[in-house]
Structure formats: structure tokens, C-alpha cells
Amino acid sequence: MAKPLSLEKILFSQGFGTRRYCSDLVYADLVKINGVVCEDPEERIATDGLILNVEGKDWEFHEKAYIAFHKPPNYECSHKTTHHPSVYSLLPRPFVERGLQCVGRLDYDTTGLLLISDDGQFIHQMTTPKKNIGKVYKITTPEPITQKQMEHLLKGVVLDDDPRPCSAVACEQLGENKLAMTIVEGRYHQVKRMLAAVGNHVEQLHRVEIGRYVMPADLQEGEWRWLYPDDLSKLAKSVEN
Ligand code: URA
Secondary structure, X not given: OOOOEEHHHHHHHHOOOOHHHHHHHHHOOOEEEOOEEOOOOOOEEOOOOOEEEEOOEEEEOOOOOEEEEEXXXXXXXXXXXXXXXXXXXXXXXXXXHOOOEEOXXXXXXXXXXXXXXXXXXXXXXXXXXXXXXXXXXXXXOOOOOOHHHHHHHHHOEEEOOEEEEEOOOEEEEEEOOEEEEEEOOOOOOHHHHHHHHOOOOOOEEEEEEEOOEEOOOOOOOOOEEEOOHHHHHHHHHOOOO
């Protein structure tokens, strides 16, 4: 059982603003615990299973945040974007305040599964190439995919800026112009460059799996959801030691 914390500390830890602002939220009667307004920012509250209500919205307490997000096209995975709005603009404000970061980036035009967290160790584990975590992409191409191209992707291709070959760990043809490909590295524009290296092209790119975690079918574009212990243990099992 976690140690009870003051309400002000709890709100601050969840990203509701500065300590001062969090106290003011409580003094303004804008915070409820179990449906009851709490008037004292110093009141100590048990955090296990805690659901706060802040300014009329329920908020689950999570010491560290781990979320799955379905990225829509035309958003950048960066806080300081250049040409398109940021994926962070689609998330609740407290996530941005508490410093959530994407676990590896997707290109602005790629859609699908993004993990986002404020746990630095988790982000490192999930992104370091040493851990060999498979990422599955569904790819649509303008030219039909040939057997030769699939064999070439599996055997390995050399990308122009790097003599080390990079290969797909699995390729499955889903249609004449559709392919599911698993890679374990995360080089810059890797899938697009691999397809170009075998003489085809990526028209649409959509990520569906990271390790053993599959994007839930009912998670719509632009939606996010918390990852719970079952999801996190699937991800932990994907990490090679
Ligand atoms: N490979 C790419 O080329 N783009 C992505 O967004 C992800 C993997």
C-alpha cells in the first residue's frame, strides 16, 4: 500500500499545475474525492485506486503514466513542431504538464500505435535497439509487392547513410499492395527507406503492435487509454534481457 500523500502533492504529481495552483484549485472547491469536495490541500489521502474529480472531470491517479494513443495523420510527435500540430495537443493538459514523452516517434503522416509515458526507464527499455522489441507496421504500396521484394526485405537492405544492413524480422503479404512487416530497430524513416531500397514505395504506414502489445481494435484515431499492469507485463515480456 502506497504512503498517503497530501492532496496538493497528489494534484501536483498528476500535472494539474504548480503547487500554488493546486492548492488554489482545492480552496476554490474544485476538487472532489469519492464525490465529496475536499477543502484542505494538506489532507493526506491514500493513492491506491484513487479517482479524483478536478473541475468536474474524473482523473485516475497514476504514480507514473503509461498510455496507448492512436495517432492520426498530420500530427508530429514533438513538443516543438515545425509544420503540423503536435500529438500532445490531443492529450489532456496534465499529461503535457507532467512531461509525458513519446516512446519512439512516428512520422507526421504515419498513423497507429504510440506509447507515451513519463517513466524514463520504461522509455529507454522500449526504445533501445539492444532489447530487440518488434514493431509491426501495416504498409500500403502503390506498386504490387513481389515475392522478390519480400525476400529482399527479410534478407536485409543497405540504406544509403549506413553500411549496416537492416532487415525485417517478419513479412506477411496481406494483399497485392499490402504488407505487414516487423522490424526491431528504429532508424530514421526506416520502413519507408527499406521499401524504397527494394524498388517499391510506402503510400500509407500504420503501426499496429509494439512487442506483445496490440493496439486495441476499439481505440479510435486521436483516442488514448491508460495501460494497466496486464498491458505493462505484456510489454515487459517483449523485452529481451
Ligand atoms: N518507419 C518510417 O519510415 N516511418 C515511421 O513513422 C515509422 C517507421
